[in-house]
Amino acid sequence: MTGTNTLTLGGLLLALIILTCNLHPWWTGGRNAAQLKHFGQGFGAAACAAACPGGILGWAHSRSGTVGNGVGERAGQGLTGTSQAQGLTTGQLVGLGTTGAAAVVIAFTLVVLVYKAAGKKERRRIVGGAYVGSTLCLTAGVAGRPGLAARRPQRRWRWGARRGAGDGNFVIRLAAASDRLATGSVVLARRIGNGACAWCARARRDDLTGVHAILGNILRAGLLILGAYTLARVVRAVPALMWVLTAGWTVAAWRTGRPAKAPADAPVDEPAQLPGGTAVRALLLELMGEASGVHLRTVLARLQREGHWEGRTVTDMRLQLERLGIPSDRNVKVAGVPTWGVRRRDLEAPSPAAAEATSAETSTAA
Known part of the structure; x- marks a missing residue:
């Protein structure tokens, strides 16, 4: 700081x-x-x-x-x-x-x-x-x-350091709940709309022709419009009823948006791993060229062009670099733009793992 x-x-x-x-x-x-x-x-x-x-x-x-x-x-x-x-x-x-x-x-x-x-x-x-x-x-x-x-x-x-809810991060749990409600609302609206259309379509008379064949469709559509208008008038007269309708819709959307459970024998989607620390450092230095640092989004774009790390984000890469002992910072400035990246001086410094190995060798030799 x-x-x-x-x-x-x-x-x-x-x-x-x-x-x-x-x-x-x-x-x-x-x-x-x-x-x-x-x-x-x-x-x-x-x-x-x-x-x-x-x-x-x-x-x-x-x-x-x-x-x-x-x-x-x-x-x-x-x-x-x-x-x-x-x-x-x-x-x-x-x-x-x-x-x-x-x-x-x-x-x-x-x-x-x-x-x-x-x-x-x-x-x-x-x-x-x-x-x-x-x-x-x-x-x-x-x-x-x-x-x-x-x-x-x-x-x-x-944000997004881990995927899914239940990892102790309030923001991720809140995002998962919001996504479930949004998905359930969309699915529920489609079900209601498709059901209403199917109900109206079933009123068509195949034994008749012309307007007489669709009189039942028109009648059912009119009943739906009349029901929606009546409900709107009732809610306007009794605004407190909107709380009940909102609560009912929320519960229905929550149940509808429940994610499907994967089969027990389904393969687990493990997060993509970067190569070893030496290869990653070489890649970062190559992308830096003569600059003093490189943005993580540049590294991610290079990997994805080569067919690696599809669907991953800068946050995923940052966590992988931390596991490899390569520090990253959110204020690395390249071409005048500061964002998440790696500095050359951090790469030239020995990694924590290498420092521990050197310390262990020194103590053993002593």
């Missing part, structure tokens, strides 16, 4: 002060959600930026903590007489995919458009929400585990 992206207690204190100033009027003013709309929009934009591993949004997020460090430290020391310059352990959301990146750009663009159309007071709330969101997403308490930098090393939140 460098001085450019350090978050101190002072910076966190300023974010909490801004958060309190926005939550207090909402709490005492009837708790109307509209009062937090612009603040929440800024917070959401900051959360989108927090998921970016690089680029303008990632760069701005990683340095947002320093914006308020000085102000928060002076405020805390001036009011309490104690120093607020102690560093905090930072966390980082990493592993944003291509589809997620497109969604992040669209969401951020919408917030920018809202900011341009907002008034002066609303703009201040959007900016405040963006600072609070970015600062909280920097803390390990939101992006990982809490703790002071002096006590624990920096921890990063690894």
